Amino acid sequence: MIRARTLLALPLCAALLVVAGCASRSGGGYYKDDGPGRDIPANILSIPDAVPRVETHAPANFRPYVVFGQRYVPIGENQAYRQTGIASWYGRKFHGQKTANGETYDMYAMTAAHPTLPLPSYARVTRAGTGRSVIVRINDRGPFHSSRVIDLSYVAAAKLGLIGPGSGQVIVEAITNNDILSGRYARTAVAQASPPPPPAAPPPVSAASQLAPAAAPAPRQTALYTAHAGGIYLQFGAFSSQGNAHALAQRVNRESGGLLGTASVVYDSPLYKVRTGPYDTRTEAVNAAYELSQATGLQASIAVD
Structure with a gap:
């Protein structure tokens, strides 16, 4: 698996550290030298989803970056985002290592890696075909592979039923700060901007107007x-x-x-x-x-x- 550890919270001169793993698959769908840990919690499917909260973003986390010749541009903290594609997961090989925003990766926490969602931020991930849905905290960068759109932690993948196959089709929807402040993320995963109030109701029809010649019918x-x-x-x-x-x-x-x-x-x-x-x-x-x-x-x- 290819992972990037991008310490974007550091000054501009911080280097992009790329850890390149072997790209061959193991029987369970994960990459060679990776896989489940030896101390899997007995109640892993009961581990609660991440709870969205408004978090501070370092300006450096929004700067474009390049990995393997591909340029990535992080999106804004209140930008609606929806993407359909393949999700994979990463486990013990990276457990305890630093994530892109300097935190420690915990394969038993509800987190994920994404190339462009804000660090940190939250997203709803729904597995297509089953309707299973989880909320994860984005605290890492990756996957830098054209065939995948998000890398889930071990527990997030387990709750979506992706451990065995190793990957699967999902829908990724950003949970923005506006969603969190309004509570909308609990009802719908895609942010809607707060527009001005709708126009006032039309005035009542007068008796005189009712006697006027009928106008052409309006389009249906x-x-x-x-x-x-x-x-x-x-x-x-x-x-x-x-x-x-x-x-x-x-x-x-x-x-x-x-x-x-x-x-x-x-x-x-x-x-x-x-x-x-x-x-x-x-x-x-x-x-x-x-x-x-x-x-x-x-x-x-x-x-x-």
Whole structure:
């Protein structure tokens, strides 16, 4: 496995230290000389997820860097991020070593390595096809390999059922500082910017206007519903403008060809949200999002009210 230990919290002159491991796989899917530890906790699947909190970021952690000729540009602490790809894991070979932000790697803590998410920060990782989801703390850089998007700690991989196969398809969603402050990460993993309040309701129709000649019918719009508690949905966007939300809903319905049913606009003050659902389980919603992404390229996040 190839890992980078980037002490980005140090001054600009700090070097990028690259540890190159053997790239051959072992039977369980992990890399040679790596693997499970000898003192695996008996209750490993009961280890709680990371609890998101707003953390201080050193300015150096946002500076672009280069590994093996590839340039990486870290994203901002409040930038929405969603990525689908292959996750792998790393274990005893790196247990006790320094991570990219100078912490000590603990294979039994809910952490992960990512090339561009802020250090430190938090992300929700959902395994496609199963709906299993965990929250991890990003405190390391990697994987620097085109076929993988995130390296999970041993325990995070165990909770997603990835220890045996060694890797698997996942959806990575950033949990931003705005998400943490608002508590949104508990409901949906993709941040939505806080827009201005929606326009005031139109004035009542007067009797005189009712007697006026009828105007040409307005173009048909997607139905508008009021949000209510309970339910698991796929969410394609959230807007302060009702018109923009209707336009996106029509696009989703057109491009999906009814694959997920009909996308609707839901008013959840102060936002107009474009959604499909509800789904009976998170697994069903994740599978639907994955199927839609593969068939059309449309991207959706999981929203739980």
